[in-house]
Amino acid sequence: MIQQAGTGAERERVVVIGGGPGGATAAAFLAMKGLAPLLLERERFPRFHIGESLLPASQAVWERLGIAEPLQHSGYTFKFGGRFAVGRSRKDDEALSATGTFSNIPPGYATPRPFAYQVERAVFDKQLLEHATACGARVREASVRRVLFEGERAVGVEVLDADGVTRTIRCELVIDASGRYAVTARQRGLLELDPVVQTSACFAHYHGVSRDDGALQGYFNGYYVEHGWVWFIPLAGDVMSVGLVQNKPACDRWSNDARVELERVLGRHAYMRKRFAKARSSSKARMFRDLAYRSRSFAGPGWLAVGDAAFFIDPLYSSGVHTALLMGEAAAEAAAASLEHGGCAKPLHAYERRFEKYYRFTRGYICSVYKILRTHSAATAYTWVPGVLFNNLDHPLIRPVTRFLNGYFEEHHGFALMARASMEAAAFAAGTLARWTGWGSWERFEAEGGEDSEPLLLDAPARELPAPRRASARMPVAR
Ligand SMILES: Cc1cc2nc3c(=O)[nH]c(=O)nc-3n(C[C@H](O)[C@H](O)[C@H](O)COP(=O)(O)OP(=O)(O)OC[C@H]3O[C@@H](n4cnc5c(N)ncnc54)[C@H](O)[C@@H]3O)c2cc1C
Structure with missing residues (x-):
């Protein structure tokens, strides 16, 4: 059943797509600013996710989020x-x-x-998302089918809800934190694979x-x-x-x-x-x-991309989650500033400039490391x-x-x-x-080293974990 846009469409100020570290962080900071966003997540948590080694620089974000203390007592491996x-x-x-x-x-x-932590992401992501809810964000199990645009401006999303009904939600700002699915970038044809880090x-x-x-x-x-x-x-x-x-x-x-x-x-x-x-x-x-890719744009009128929805370079320095946290916090700042001034584009441009520089700089370093590893x-x-x-x-x-x-x-x-x-x-x-x-x-x-005489090949476990629902491991190429 499809409920059409226009009449009867729900209205929100900010919609966040995805409840991973980037989306949960953006939603929590927005809620702390009194903007109580609606966060849409397609998976039922806890769910498997790769990206288990975290960085100590994230502690500063967790302190500001008010979750540093609970994380310390959650039984994760301490990483010194x-x-x-x-x-x-x-x-x-x-x-x-x-x-x-x-x-x-x-x-x-x-x-x-x-210090940082080595985490099972199923547990860690659920904890972050619950924290966002405790801060005032509203979380809904729904899959975003597409972002709605009027001209160049994002004006809402079309979602497939858990009850099987497709609905339209109109909003003033969309924060896309949908990870490698990169809903907005994919829809706009903005995705490109990295020519060096392949x-x-x-x-x-x-x-x-x-x-x-x-x-x-x-x-x-x-x-x-x-x-x-x-x-x-x-x-x-x-x-x-x-x-x-x-x-x-x-x-x-x-x-x-x-x-x-x-x-x-x-x-x-x-x-x-x-x-x-x-x-x-x-x-x-x-x-x-194809791990490394980017969206040619990280923001536009009425939308911002956070974390893997904007780019991913490499797991080498365990920076993916930290980057998503930084971008989530910055996106909340930019969204709040933009809404306060009637949808003004300036904070969104500033966000994009900051992370374009961040991207170029970290990518450059990673490219040099892969040249070294030749x-x-x-x-x-x-x-x-x-x-x-x-x-x-x-x-x-x-x-x-x-x-x-x-x-x-x-x-x-x-x-x-x-x-x-x-x-x-x-x-x-x-x-x-x-x-x-x-x-x-x-x-x-x-x-x-001589012949490859003894490959390790351990027995596969009797009961394997189910693959994540609706997840495609391969990074589809933008066309
Ligand atoms: C092989 C590999 C190893 C890695 N190792 C590390 C590591 O050790 N340390 C580290 O920090 N990072 C690592 N990373 C990177 C890390 O996994 C990501 O950078 C991080 O998870 C990004 O967070 P995110 O919130 O942007 O996206 P995600 O964590 O992917 O969250 C996106 C969420 O959006 C949801 N979603 C997607 N599409 C939709 C939709 N249409 N509607 C609603 N919801 C949707 C998804 O279900 C998901 O829950 C690794 C990555 C890879 C590929």
């Missing part, structure tokens, strides 16, 4: 830092590593809680993967591999989230079997393989293709410099790196430009050497 490693040889049990500890964040940036990921949960002791047990662990990296994210209850991200051309060689591709790489490297001695898999494995020798240097030369980033000269890598992206444009220049130079030199002599290439690293 991260370690990135690269193997000297595939047969070595130990890999060269660089550890970044949040206690190295210089005073002035550290919040009262200088990564894909496969990931799964395991029980019994070994962890470090003490505070280190909650650290994020990353291992650089050919054109990419592997994540180990320790969740509560002895669950380890493990994922593989590879850029082209490496991911072009993948089959469609996520478990095979993930466990082949884990099994090939002794320093990862040994962590699985007592492991068993505890979830289905999933694969996402050769084993450059990846080794990228680990050796902070790990050995700068004593695990604990050096006054390199502390901006710790700050930057923990979410203070906007504050460090100058530093990152310098870091990028040196990374690009190193990547170019290592790449040229590898092309001419083969020295330092991933091909040589792989060949020196």
Whole structure:
């Protein structure tokens, strides 16, 4: 049944599409400003979502949201830092590593809680959404079919409600936080894939993967591999989230079997393989293709895009949720300012400018990292410099790196430009050497490890988790 626009259409001031971290944050801040938005979420929470490692810079947003204290007591794994490693040889049990500890964040940036969490997103997202409701947002289970436009201005949404009826909701402002579904950008033909970061990921949960002791047990662990990296994210209850991200051309060689591709790489490297001695898999494995994309516009008359609905670059520095939180808060500010001045466009433009700059800056850095990851020798240097030369980033000269890598992206444009220049130079030199002599290439690293005789391939769990409803793992390309 379709209820047509015009007569009988519901009216709201602000509609938020999506109840992930971006939408829940925008809705909570709007409610705190007395604007009590209507948030539309298509999934019934709790639901699976990837994106489990968070950043300490988010603590500042959580303090302002009034949820920092409850989050601390919710049983998530405490994350006090991260370690990135690269193997000297595939047969070595130990890999060269660089550890970044949040206690190295210089005073002035550290919040009262200088740590982050590793979270099961089903639980975390539900908690954030319930907080938004407690702040005064109204949440409704409904799938947004399309955003309604009159000329260039967004004037409402068409939704499919849980009772199967299609309804029209008119509003003054739409905040699109629909994640990779990117309702507005898709509808307007604004989506484009990244030409440099062309990564894909496969990931799964395991029980019994070994962890470090003490505070280190909650650290994020990353291992650089050919054109990419592997994540180990320790969740509560002895669950380890493990994922593989590879850029082209490496991911072009993948089959469609996520478990095979993930466990082949884990099994090939002794320093990862040994962590699985007592492991068993505890979830289905999933694969996402084409991770990096953007909308050509993050805002327009009557609408704003937040988090993944605007862009996603890469999971490498665990910045997705933090970015969604920052954008959610800023979108609430911009929406409130715009409504206060009769729908004025200026705050929306300012929002778009701020995050366009944020996007270009963080993307530039990530592009340089993937250039570094094209050769084993450059990846080794990228680990050796902070790990050995700068004593695990604990050096006054390199502390901006710790700050930057923990979410203070906007504050460090100058530093990152310098870091990028040196990374690009190193990547170019290592790449040229590898092309001419083969020295330092991933091909040589792989060949020196001998035959791939023992792939890991753990048994699939007897009962796999159901796939999220109506979710399509593949990022559709804008046409
Ligand atoms: C492989 C991979 C690994 C990642 N790892 C990390 C990590 O370790 N740390 C990190 O911080 N980030 C990580 N990310 C990124 C992170 O998952 C996202 O950046 C983050 O979830 C973005 O939040 P969001 O609120 O913008 O979107 P989402 O969390 O995706 O929320 C969007 C919501 O909108 C709803 N929705 C969609 N369409 C509609 C519709 N039409 N109507 C109503 N509701 C709708 C969806 O159901 C969903 O609940 C990773 C991403 C990938 C792909």
